[in-house]
Each structure stands twice: as structure tokens, then as C-alpha cells.
Amino acid sequence: xxxxxxxxxxxxxxxKNFANADVAIENRVFLVGPNASGKSNFLDVFxxxxxxxxxxxxxxxSVGRRGGVTAIRCLAxxxxxxxxxxxxxxxRDGASRWEYEIAFNQDRQRRPLLSRERVxxxxxxxxxxxxxxxxxxxxxxxxxxxxxxxxxxxxxDLSAFFGSIRYLHIVPQLVREPDRSVGRxxxxxxxxxxxxxAKAPEKTRNARMRHIxxxxxxxxxxxxxxxxxxxxxxTPHLRGKFQHWRPQGAWQNEEQFSDGTLRLMGxxxxxxxxxxxxxxxxxxxxxxxxxxxxxxxxxxxxxxSVRRQIFISTHSPDLLRDDGIGLDEVLLFLPAAExxxxxxxxxxxxxxxxxxxxxxxxxxxxxxxxxxxxxQLTLFGDA
Numbered sequence: 001x002x003x004x005x006x007x008x009x010x011x012x013x014x015x016k017n018f019a020n021a022d023v024a025i026e027n028r029v030f031l032v033g034p035n036a037s038g039k040s041n042f043l044d045v046f047x048x049x050x051x052x053x054x055x056x057x058x059x060x061x062s063v064g065r066r067g068g069v070t071a072i073r074c075l076a077x078x079x080x081x082x083x084x085x086x087x088x089x090x091x092r093d094g095a096s097r098w099e100y101e102i103a104f105n106q107d108r109q110r111r112p113l114l115s116r117e118r119v120x121x122x123x124x125x126x127x128x129x130x131x132x133x134x135x136x137x138x139x140x141x142x143x144x145x146x147x148x149x150x151x152x153x154x155x156x157d158l159s160a161f162f163g164s165i166r167y168l169h170i171v172p173q174l175v176r177e178p179d180r181s182v183g184r185x186x187x188x189x190x191x192x193x194x195x196x197x198a199k200a201p202e203k204t205r206n207a208r209m210r211h212i213x214x215x216x217x218x219x220x221x222x223x224x225x226x227x228x229x230x231x232x233x234x235t236p237h238l239r240g241k242f243q244h245w246r247p248q249g250a251w252q253n254e255e256q257f258s259d260g261t262l263r264l265m266g267x268x269x270x271x272x273x274x275x276x277x278x279x280x281x282x283x284x285x286x287x288x289x290x291x292x293x294x295x296x297x298x299x300x301x302x303x304x305s306v307r308r309q310i311f312i313s314t315h316s317p318d319l320l321r322d323d324g325i326g327l328d329e330v331l332l333f334l335p336a337a338e339x340x341x342x343x344x345x346x347x348x349x350x351x352x353x354x355x356x357x358x359x360x361x362x363x364x365x366x367x368x369x370x371x372x373x374x375x376q377l378t379l380f381g382d383a
Contacts (some may be wrong), residue, residue, distance in 0.1 A: 005098070005161045006309045007046075007277065009088035013103075016041035019076040019339030026329045028299065030320065031313040033333025034369045038340040039313040042333070043279045045085060046165050046311070049100075053162035058147040059104075060112055069106040076339040081105060082115050089161070092307065096121055098158055102144065114141040119155045126154045164276025170266035172259040172286070190266055194254070197228055197269060198236035212268045219291050220261055238265075260286035271299060274306040284316040296322035320362035327351065330365060 012021040017038030031039040044066070051062035066072050073083055082103045089098040103116040114134075119127040127145055134140045145151045146159050170190040185192060197205060205228070213226050225241040238254040240261075254262065263286050270278060284292040296319065299310050314320070320330070327346035334341050345351050345365055354364040 004092045004307075005089045005157075005276075006092060007087060008090050009086075010042075010045060011084070011086040011088075012045065013084035014074040014077040014081065015045060015083055015085060016072060016074060017333075017335070017340040018042070018342065019074045021340075021342045023331060023342050024328070024344065026326070027309050028296075028303065028329050029309075029311045030325065030330045031311065031333065032315075032320070032330060032365055032369055033340070034335065034371055035315075037333040037335045037369070038342075039333055040281060042331075042342065043167065043281065043311060043313060046277060046279055047167050048085070049087065049162040050165040050167075052102075052144055052146050053159040059114070059144045060142060063104070063112040068110060069104065069112055070110070074339055076337070084116075089158070098155075100146070100155075100158060100162075102146075111142065113138070114144065117144055117146070119145075119158065121155065161276055165279065166270065166273070166276065167279040167281075168266060168270050169281040170263045172257075172262040175262050175266075176255050176257075190262075193266055193269075194228070194236040194238060198230065208269060208272050211272065212265060215268055216261070216264070219264055219288075220258075223261070258286070260288070260291075263287065264291070267295075271302040271308075271310075272306065274308055277309040277311060280310065280312045282313055282315065284314060284319050289316075289318040292316055292318040293321050295319060296325055300324060317362035317366050320365060321360060323361075325361055327355075327361075330361070332365065332368060334369070 006027060007025045010021070010023050010025060012018045015021075018041070021042075031042060033039050048062055048066070051057040051065065052059060063069060063072065069083065073081060082105050084101070084103040086099065086101040089100075090096070099118070099120040101116060101118040102114070104112055104114050107113045114129065117127060117129040118125070129145065130141060146155075146162070149156075152159050166186075167188040168190075169188055170193065172190070174187070174189050174191040175193050186196070187193070197209075200208070209226060209228065216223050216226065222243040223240050224243060227239045228236055229239060230236050238257065240252050240257060242250050242252060263283070267280070267283055270280075283295060287295075299312070302308070303310065312319070328344050330345035332343050332345055332348070334343075345361075348368070351364045351368070355361065
């Protein structure tokens, strides 16, 4: 059941860039905004939920990984200083609606402490903390019920769904040098990407590799064949056969693959995995603009088969040139003195008017996120 859920609303208070945010979420979401506006921090809300519910995570560890409550709390926070996250979800078949709410602060020893934890399913309140036991033993508020198997039975599907969230931002150099990420399973930056491929069931792995090979023939025409192999230490490697002046071509491993090829392989593999929501940061990096333009169509086609919710942060006009992208799928991040605002593009009348006048979505949206004094950068270096 957990894999059949989707996020449909996010409400934030005092979370990093966001003093207040209340956003409706579609099945495919494009996050657009200037640098440092909070796109990554918005995605980190979902990573935080995953960390809460995952083995080796939990409340204390999840807050600690982010530098503590003080580092998480929005700089625009005033008298009310609790950090709050409220998530609304629904089953894909419409059978149930869920709501998870967590609020926290810190005690005098700077230890993260829950102020509130609630779970609702439809109109039924399954959990409401602090409860009487919490009031009698405040140390209990250092843990969520979400992370405790002995008390989360009624909403374990919710916990499993949070644990299925995956974040991906492939760093090609880590793929080439996996020793840098030893001991970090499911590394979101690709340190164990080849190991993840190698560990997949053989039938599944071979089927996915065939699909990837077929796609890469269009994106990298000179790449004729790809294969996975292990060296004497058992470390997995990629081999690619490239067209060459020699009749048999030339084989190269991942050390010789371009950044774009490795990143595209990571995107293709992750999109076929299925499971919970997929969080992608700037998938356009290192890719040719014509490839970037077809990514939304590719993700939409994959979603129809694996039914996976996808969140995509981007600075690329090319990624937004797909006519199939709806205004309700685009979230605009606009920073201000009191924190970043997050709104759907459909709430901006000027964007709607531009689209009605024939302006492409990218040309209507991207200029709203452009820094006001950007051209002053051209003066850099003047005495």
C-alpha cells in the first residue's frame, strides 16, 4: 500500500528558507527559482521525512545531519520558533487520505525535542502527541512514533512510504571513484551507483541495461554497447563500446565516460526503479539542450508505467519548453526579506496572460526568477 501513496500538500513553518509556505503538490513537480531561493531546502523536507523513517535514521539523527535545530530554523523566525512540517498524502486509488504533522524545537542542552506529532487517516486521529506518557517522561519526546516499530503499527504504511523516498544528484567523479563513498549505501550523489546496478536481480538488471543502451544510442550515437563487470576486488565497473576507426570499436570504462553520459545513465536507471517519490536536482547538468528538452516527456512516460511521483529542481529554460507541462506543476520560489514564498505558476496572472498571448512557458516563468541586478556581474574584474 505504501507505494500507492502520493504527496498532495506541504505546509511549512520556520523550515530553513521558509517562514511560511503552503503548497499543493501534483504528481510531477518542477521547482524553479534563483540561486539560494530554497529549492534544495524544499526537497530536503522530503529527505528529512525519509531519514525519520529509515533504518539508521530517526529524529535525533535526522536533525543532527542538518546541523541541529538552530541551523534548520528559518532566519526570519520571530517569537514563535518551532519548526513545523505538515504533509498531506493520499492513496492513488482514493481509498484513504493521510496527514503527518511534526513540530520541534530544542531544550536547554540544544537537544532536539518534539513539540507535536500527529497522524490522521481520513477523519480519524491516530496519533496526537505529546500525550500523558510524554508529559510524565519528557525524554520520550526525543523520538518520533514514526520511527518506532512497536508503536507505529496503525500508520506503518506511512512510515514505509517515507522510507521509500529517493533523492538523486549524481556527481560523476564519485561514480568514477567509488572508494570515496565506501560505507554509504544508496548514496544520493552516486558513490555506490554501480554497486546498486550490480546488486539488482539479474533479470531486472539486464532488462534495464537494455533499455538504457537503447536510449543512449540516441543521446550518445557513438556508444554501441554497455556492460557491467567486476574487477578482481569485486568492484563493479561499466564498460562501453564506442564506434572507432577500428572495425571492432573501442571499449572504455566509466573513467573515460563523459559527465553527461554518467548523469544520463543515473537518471535513466533511477526513473525505472519504481517505488516512492524521486527527487531530482538539476537533471539538465552536463546534458545537451536537445536532450534536456525531452526529459519531461521521458519522465511522464516512465510515470505511466511505474507510477512514481517526481520532483525536479531546475534552472533550465530548455527543460520547461515541453508543452505538456501544466501551470499547476510549476512551483516558483521567490526570496524576500521575510523568507522565500512558494507559489504555483497558475496563481500568477501575468504568467497566464503571457501564455494566452503565445509566449512559451519557459519564457514566462524563468524571467520572474532572474536576479534584478544580474548584469552588474559583467563589471566583475574592473578596477
